[in-house]
Amino acid sequence: MYKAKLLHANISSGTFVDFVQQMIQLGKSRTSTSVFVANVHMFIESKQDYQFGLFFNNADIVLPDGKPLCAALNFLYGIKQERVAGMDLMPILLDEASKSGVIVYFYGSTDDVLQKIREKCVLVYPSLKIGGMYSPPFRKLTADEDQKIINDINASGAGIVFVALGCPKQEKWMSAMKGRISSVMIGVGGAFPVFAGAQKRAPKWMQDASLEWLYRLIQEPRRLFKRYFVTNSLFIFMVLREKLRLSWFPSHT
Template sequence: MLPKIKQRLFSIDITIAPYASFIDRLIEMAVSGVSSYTCVANVHMLVEAYKDSSFAEVVNGADLITPDGVPLTVALKLLNGVRQERVAGMDLLPDLLLESEKKLIPVYFYGGTKDMLIATEQYCLKKYPLLKIAGMYSPPFRPLTENETNTVLNQINESNAKFVFVALGCPKQENWMASMRGRINASMIGIGGALPVMIGTQKRAPKWMQDTGLEWLYRLMQEPRRLFKRYAVTNSVFLFLLFKAYFKPRI
């Protein structure tokens, strides 16, 4: 059982535990069939939650909040004196799929384009041949109608999926998971950009960039037009918050 120890970092409550404990707890949550959701938090999510209190409630309402980015683990050490290893979505996704294959846990993929889901199915067939993929759904680029939502909910629940991997991007996937708690009988995890990296449509940063907190820079080099504004704003806000908190007079 993963201890429910959390540390507040500006706007969100990060779950504190070893990486292996997250895997164990997520498997427990999936097998139980209890509706739950996990947020994989990085600088972007933290800043979005800082700027939007309603989104902060969504994130903090999660059963688990993992520290995805190195900047978050560094901030936890500097501000809270907590040593916490990184728990990244790009590591969680393949590890959870491997455990699901071993333990015969059905999984469902929600989000991404149809082409991405086709590539995901092909990748899983090669990498995890015994994995049971209960279903996949690529939602349209518009809000679903109530009937469409109910149809998808029924499909997921009837598939007996225990994990639902949600790839809608932040903050859409977190809002969706929160709205589905109590309605989808599975453990939902927001995997964001981990899916295209896992299946090889995007490359992951070299290990030295991962370890030094520069993975964002590698992603920026791959998608400069889409990510420049996000990183320019969110990284600046994060650094401002970090310096402000670190140099705040301690009474």
Template structure:
């Protein structure tokens, strides 16, 4: 799949279904791959941290989750890019995995979230092979624990590992496991709690306007206020800087 760069942040392009099909193909061949579901928050984290930016650019696939990222792709490259949001991708991917009998492993999240997920899967995806679930402790893993986890996932027969650690932790973890875990790893973050009903998703009209972040902010103002004020403001600044430099013929 082709990738386009926005201020040294590579984003994979293509229609929505091509992303699902590509991930399923990678999973079928048990390729060790990492899929980053990119929004404005991830973009800004990468902009501020060169090491993290390298992790994103080295990822197998970087989906354009955030609506603003699709707008920039359209302005800079003239691409009418579909939004490939984790909240859409996750259930669609699980549906295909169920049909093709590709086992899923859920890594991350709290025990309560994983219990809710297990109950949800029973009726939403009853024939999905679940290779395992693991909620890690809230501390760095020791080398011995890490090695045991790799063996656990590989021996489970998992074709896809759904990683629920949040950005940027899940992207760093997937990068460290690429080449060790024989499966496709996807950072689904906040998409899983929404899918299983622990959180609500913004109405479609807010999603279309690129204001899904505002709905989330209203749900968790204390936790998300600082993140959204800083990241969204900086993204808007960088976007208009890109426009200004483009008009002057300056590469950025």
């Protein structure tokens, strides 16, 4: 697997199966790894925020969650890349972890959601080893609190840590913990409440038709309006501008 350059940022390229196998192997060896699950919102954030852009391009793996990212790779450079959605990735990794003996840890969301995740895991993945769960406070943690979390996760033996703090907070947290937590850290955002059954995901036909964004917008119009209409419009503009540049100067990629 390699990283493909999309405008200003690097996106990991590979199949869904390849990524799952890679993360399980890294989890077995407890290699400190940061995995960003990128959509258009995160991609634009990496352009507008210099520090976050450094985190983005220094991440070990950047998965293309949003279909627009995959479409842009193909439209601009002819790179065929399948979508790797965090909501699809988490349950598959849990299944593979249960089979391979990799211990998992859940960091983020609320105590109620975490309890529902635990109950579902017991039913669906009875062999899964859960090293721990933690719902951090909304405020910034102190250095001592950070160190306690690091110690708890490392002592749990977790090979994979699922992180759900929302973008860009979870990506900043993983970047800060790189080299300090001996686990594969994966930012899965909204996958926690969906997996727990606290929030519904778009029907399969909407997912297949690239309309999952519309379903989420209907659910949370105030929070997501700017993200989808302003951010997505900016992304489309950037892609079209790059396409025009490539058509004028094909040798300058």
